[in-house]
Amino acid sequence: MHDVRKTKTALLKEIETLREHVSDLENAHHYSESDNRFRLLVQSMPDAVRISCDGVIVYVNAAAVKLFGARHAEEIIGRNSEDFVPENERERLATRWRMLVANGNVPMEEQQRHRLDESLVDVEILGIGITWHGKAAALNVIRDISSRVRGRQALIEAKENAEFANRTKSDFLANISHEIRTPLNAIMGFSEVMEKELFGPVGSPRYREYAADIHASGQHLASLINYILDLSKIETGQMRFRRGRVNVVRVVEASLALLKRRAETGEIKLAVRIGKNLPALRGDERRIRQVLFNLVSNASKFTPDGGKVSISASANLQTGLRIRVNDTGIGMKQEDLKTALTPFGQVMTSSESDLAGTGLGLPLAKTLVEHHGGSLDLKSKPGEGTKVTLEFPPMRLVA
Numbered sequence: 001m002h003d004v005r006k007t008k009t010a011l012l013k014e015i016e017t018l019r020e021h022v023s024d025l026e027n028a029h030h031y032s033e034s035d036n037r038f039r040l041l042v043q044s045m046p047d048a049v050r051i052s053c054d055g056v057i058v059y060v061n062a063a064a065v066k067l068f069g070a071r072h073a074e075e076i077i078g079r080n081s082e083d084f085v086p087e088n089e090r091e092r093l094a095t096r097w098r099m100l101v102a103n104g105n106v107p108m109e110e111q112q113r114h115r116l117d118e119s120l121v122d123v124e125i126l127g128i129g130i131t132w133h134g135k136a137a138a139l140n141v142i143r144d145i146s147s148r149v150r151g152r153q154a155l156i157e158a159k160e161n162a163e164f165a166n167r168t169k170s171d172f173l174a175n176i177s178h179e180i181r182t183p184l185n186a187i188m189g190f191s192e193v194m195e196k197e198l199f200g201p202v203g204s205p206r207y208r209e210y211a212a213d214i215h216a217s218g219q220h221l222a223s224l225i226n227y228i229l230d231l232s233k234i235e236t237g238q239m240r241f242r243r244g245r246v247n248v249v250r251v252v253e254a255s256l257a258l259l260k261r262r263a264e265t266g267e268i269k270l271a272v273r274i275g276k277n278l279p280a281l282r283g284d285e286r287r288i289r290q291v292l293f294n295l296v297s298n299a300s301k302f303t304p305d306g307g308k309v310s311i312s313a314s315a316n317l318q319t320g321l322r323i324r325v326n327d328t329g330i331g332m333k334q335e336d337l338k339t340a341l342t343p344f345g346q347v348m349t350s351s352e353s354d355l356a357g358t359g360l361g362l363p364l365a366k367t368l369v370e371h372h373g374g375s376l377d378l379k380s381k382p383g384e385g386t387k388v389t390l391e392f393p394p395m396r397l398v399a
Contacts, residue, residue, distance in 0.1 A: 048142040052081045053135045067123075067144055069115035076116075084114045100129045100138055110145065122149040170232050177225050184225075188218035227360035234367050241371060245398055246281040246288050248321065249274055252313050255292035258300045259309055267305045275314040280398040281321055283372045291368050294361040295325040295388050302386070303329035320374075321392040332380040341366055341378060372396065 042049045048064035050057060060068075060076050068084060070076050085093050089111055096106045108126040115121055127140040194202055194211035202208060233239035252274060263270035281288065299309045307328040315321040332340060340362050366376040374392040 045141075048140075048144075050076075050140050050142060051130070051132055051137050052140075053132055053137040055081050057081055058132060058137070064142065067115075067121065067142060068113070069117055069119070086112055086114060086120065096127070097138065100127060101136070104129045110149075113142070122146045166232075173229055173232050177229055180225060181222070184218055184222055188215055188222070191215040191218065224360070227364055230364055231360065231367070234364075234371070239371075241287060242284040243282060244285060246283050246285040248278050248281050248288075248313055248315075248323075251285060251289050251292060252311060252323070254289060255296045256311065258296055259311075262300060268300075268303055269308040271308065271310040273310070273312040278313060279315055279321075281372075281392060282396050282398050283392075287368045288372070291365040291390070292323070292325075294365045295390075298361060299325055299327040299329065299386070302331075303327040307385075315397060317394050317397070319391075320394040321390075321397060323390040324387065326385065326387045328385040331382045331385050333382055334380075337378050337380060341376075 042061045045061060046063060048067040049059075049061040050064050051059040057077055057079055060073050065071075065073050065076065068076055082090055082093065092111070096109075100106045105128045106126070108124055110122065110124055112120045113123050122145050124143045124145045125140050127138050130137050130139045132139075191211045191214035193199065195208055195215055197208070202211070230239065252272075256270070256272065259268070259270050262268045296309075296311070303309055309328075310326045311324070313321070313323045342363060362376075362378070369376045369390055369392075372392060373396055374390060377389040377391070378386070379389075380386040
């Protein structure tokens with residue numbers, strides 16, 4: 001946009017300079033000196049200059065000769081201006097001429113013009129009304145903008161192709177997820193029945209362990225499918241967010257189920273601090289619950305026995321709502337934080353390979369929070385743990 005404004009400014013300066021010299025030409029008692037000065041100026045201009053009287057071209061500079069694909073000016077001078085105008089733009093040409101007569105100038109426009117070989121060139125035209133050797137005439141400064149138009153068209157096509165690819169991806173994911181979920185539900189259901197021996201003993205205890213592993217793997221796969229679908233919907237703008245009152249206290253407490261089990265057995269220490277009279281949040285409760293579940297799940301997964309997890313929630317009318325989930329787990333290096341917030345970005349060492357997740361939980365949480373006008377801040381140090389802070393603006397609070 002800056003380059004376009006710069007181009008228009010340059011053309012306007014050229015027009016003003018030409019106007020001054022044409023004025024000199026009109027007022028001169030002898031045309032020779034002013035005429036020569038005008039021709040020297042115009043011939044040195046990088047943009048095409050064309051003058052026409054009564055629809056007939058009476059003057060072109062060297063740049064115009066080149067623009068219209070001629071070998072010399074005589075191939076253009078004497079021809080009708082309409083010869084170079086595409087059929088579908090001739091009515092606009094007549095309108096511009098009437099505007100020029102009435103106002104003395106016409107605004108800059110993007111149009112197309114024919115070359116002598118009938119090929120089309122994209123141009124930018126700006127014109128003024130002048131007197132040429134005692135006759136009313138139109139002076140046009142014409143600039144070739146073919147490269148700009150091609151670049152713009154390429155951007156439009158790239159955008160359309162990207163949107164089509166996104167739609168195709170979303171359709172594919174939606175269809176394949178349905179095909180996967182149907183047998184997956186059966187796998188999870190039957191494995192749970194076997195694990196709990198609902199229809200009698202399965203024999204060796206190892207079979208129960210295998211059934212438990214199958215059920216856990218099915219849950220992991222189902223979770224992965226949901227993550228991928230959610231991210232895809234967000235990317236293509238297909239995810240719909242409900243707008244209601246979110247009871248923050250209830251959502252925070254619901255997300256603690258995983259931690260409470262570990263805390264009750266003494267595996268970790270759990271600290272919960274929720275501000276008094278915490279206001280409700282305007283947003284999608286299911287999505288906020290999903291964000292907190294992801295964060296609490298990570299804290300539980302990456303905090304070893306003997307560690308500590310802290311969860312706090314506070315709010316005021318100046319800073320909005322703030323929720324923190326801190327743990328004393330394995331942590332991450334500073335340079336790995338960006339990776340952790342990138343879809344499928346997994347941060348781990350060889351000793352932590354059994355803790356690897358999908359790499360989708362944090363990116364999805366960040367995106368969901370941002371769709372609520374908030375932000376997710378991630379801080380971490382190896383061996384010291386991870387601190388995640390969610391902030392929602394005051395405008396999202398509901399008294």
